[in-house]
Amino acid sequence: MAKEELSSQVIYGERICLRPWQRRDTLAQELWPRYTDPFSTLWNIPRATFFSDHARSGWSAQRYVWAIDDVYQRMIGRISLREIDMGDSSARLGISLSQHHVSQGLGTEAMELFLTIYFGSLGYRAMYLDVAAFNTRAVRCYERLGFEYVQSEWRSAGRDPSLRLLDDPRYKDYIAFFRRGRYETMVEFYEMILSQSAWHARA
Numbered sequence: 372m373a374k375e376e377l378s379s380q381v382i383y384g385e386r387i388c389l390r391p392w393q394r395r396d397t398l399a400q401e402l403w404p405r406y407t408d409p410f411s412t413l414w415n416i417p418r419a420t421f422f423s424d425h426a427r428s429g430w431s432a433q434r435y436v437w438a439i440d441d442v443y444q445r446m447i448g449r450i451s452l453r454e455i456d457m458g459d460s461s462a463r464l465g466i467s468l469s470q471h472h473v474s475q476g477l478g479t480e481a482m483e484l485f486l487t488i489y490f491g492s493l494g495y496r497a498m499y500l501d502v503a504a505f506n507t508r509a510v511r512c513y514e515r516l517g518f519e520y521v522q523s524e525w526r527s528a529g530r531d532p533s534l535r536l537l538d539d540p541r542y543k544d545y546i547a548f549f550r551r552g553r554y555e556t557m558v559e560f561y562e563m564i565l566s567q568s569a570w571h572a573r574a
Contacts, residue, residue, distance in 0.1 A: 403469045433455060490567045
């Protein structure tokens with residue numbers, strides 16, 4: 372099954388299905404309620420990538436996107452692949468879920484469904500992702516799926532208003548994931564990888 376074929380198919384799970392992303396889904400995602408975690412604005416700080424880093428044979432800037440629908444055909448999430456390297460047979464994962472549908476196992480189910488095809492009929496050998504280290508819920512989910520820590524990367528948080536909360540005792544457990552300087556605060560992100568062999572061994 373080619374990626375172009377997958378991107379035009381609907382894939383059914385027990386409580387969710389994956390289908391091709393449509394233009395109306397972009398507007399629907401923009402209307403999702405805000406996350407209750409006050410630090411959620413820091414989850415998606417972009418990584419510092421440059422095309423020259425990937426200027427090698429087989430690398431593609433193409434992005435593939437799927438919507439996650441629940442049993443009521445409501446769009447509750449999104450899965451994407453980017454930085455696709457055909458030479459290395461790998462890609463980078465992106466996933467997001469609506470605030471009302473987190474902590475229900477739906478994201479894990481969507482990932483398991485997607486990874487079965489990713490490492491199966493699509494024949495990829497590795498999947499990469501990056502995640503904010505303080506987003507422990509997401510980190511635990513990825514670890515349960517078999518992803519392993521590769522390295523840390525520190526990214527600038529700019530002047531995000533949530534940084535003021537680091538002085539609040541309620542968030543003292545977050546301090547370890549931040550480097551606070553005089554002019555800049557950095558946030559730790561984990562680079563993680565899941566290999567085809569590790570996925571099949573887990574299954």
